[in-house]
Amino acid sequence: MNVVALSGGVGGARFLRGLVDVLPQRDVTVLANVGDDLEVLGLHISPDVDSILYALAGLADESRGWGRADETWHALEAVASLGGEAWFRVGDRDLGLHLVRTQALRAGEPLSAVTSRIAAALGLELRVLPATDDELRTWLVTPAGTFAFQDWFVARGHRDDVDAVRFVGADTASPAPGVLEALDAAELIVIAPSNPYVSIGPILAVGAIRAALEQRRVPCVAVSPLVGGRAVKGPADRMLRRLAGGTSPRHVASCYEGLIDALVVDEADAHDLDGLAVRAVVTQTLMRDAEARRRLAETAVAA
Numbered sequence: 001m002n003v004v005a006l007s008g009g010v011g012g013a014r015f016l017r018g019l020v021d022v023l024p025q026r027d028v029t030v031l032a033n034v035g036d037d038l039e040v041l042g043l044h045i046s047p048d049v050d051s052i053l054y055a056l057a058g059l060a061d062e063s064r065g066w067g068r069a070d071e072t073w074h075a076l077e078a079v080a081s082l083g084g085e086a087w088f089r090v091g092d093r094d095l096g097l098h099l100v101r102t103q104a105l106r107a108g109e110p111l112s113a114v115t116s117r118i119a120a121a122l123g124l125e126l127r128v129l130p131a132t133d134d135e136l137r138t139w140l141v142t143p144a145g146t147f148a149f150q151d152w153f154v155a156r157g158h159r160d161d162v163d164a165v166r167f168v169g170a171d172t173a174s175p176a177p178g179v180l181e182a183l184d185a186a187e188l189i190v191i192a193p194s195n196p197y198v199s200i201g202p203i204l205a206v207g208a209i210r211a212a213l214e215q216r217r218v219p220c221v222a223v224s225p226l227v228g229g230r231a232v233k234g235p236a237d238r239m240l241r242r243l244a245g246g247t248s249p250r251h252v253a254s255c256y257e258g259l260i261d262a263l264v265v266d267e268a269d270a271h272d273l274d275g276l277a278v279r280a281v282v283t284q285t286l287m288r289d290a291e292a293r294r295r296l297a298e299t300a301v302a303a
């Protein structure tokens with residue numbers, strides 16, 4: 001079965017590990033968020049793409065929740081000691097990937113092309129496509145001001161409430177090569193349990209991708225990132241409360257109006273399915289280990 005999955009970083013990557021346990025990797029195409037991308041120390045970093053690559057290649061640090069396992073920080077320590085830009089944590093091994101990507105981009109290679117080269121070098125057979133090769137950046141409007149994504153998320157620890165999310169560049173961004181073809185060939189579309197506003201939102205901000213989902217002829221299933229009305233990690237619950245008016249399944253589904261046919265929700269949220277306009281699939285959604293990841297992916301695919 002051909003599946004296209006829309007994904008952010010950590011939550012999405014966890015789910016994708018389950019998905020490639022139930023489907024052959026070559027049947028899976030991932031559309032990854034690039035709204036978080038940034039330049040640090042002259043390097044182009046694509047945090048969500050990298051989380052996906054590292055997780056699927058078995059290189060991720062699972063206890064820290066981001067970056068590579070067995071990481072060291074000598075380069076960053078040297079940067080800091082020289083008064084350089086050290087607020088965004090880049091480990092030595094991680095740096096290797098950013099160097100390869102940045103060199104390729106400078107030489108004119110599109111992000112999608114260098115991403116697929118890196119994925120292949122890591123031994124992956126699934127396709128990881130950035131939603132777009134064009135510059136698309138997420139900005140947050142907050143009571144304290146308007147911030148670029150990583151200034152808000154990392155530098156300010158996402159402490160500011162969000163009044164609005166803006167996707168700069170989305171108006172003119174085209175889907176990366178292969179994205180629309182993958183959606184056209186999909187037998188199932190899955191939206192991973194990622195943050196609807198800042199992980200999936202930027203992907204859907206590419207007009208042609210949203211249109212392809214609106215006009216789909218195959219089912220689209222989203223997996224809620226909330227368990228008992230709370231984000232497992234990060235600001236998704238706070239954002240839903242402020243921007244959608246609540247954290248029940250109907251509020252999650254409201255982020256995907258017209259785009260999904262079913263929502264996978266946790267048992268802890270099953271008491272409050274009122275007003276949910278799409279089919280609910282109730283299961284345990286906490287991906288605490290490989291077996292839980294696999295079961296969740298299996299449920300989403302069967303839905």
Ligand code: GDP
Binds near residue numbers: 195231237286
């Ligand atoms: P980011 O780009 O690294 O922030 O990652 P994502 O947006 O892909 O994932 C963040 C979301 O994943 C958060 O809203 C979490 O609530 C959700 N998440 C993380 N782990 C789990 C899990 O085990 N189960 C579910 N349902 N959601 C999860």
Ligand code: CA
Binds near residue numbers: 008010033036198199
């Ligand atoms: Ca992200």
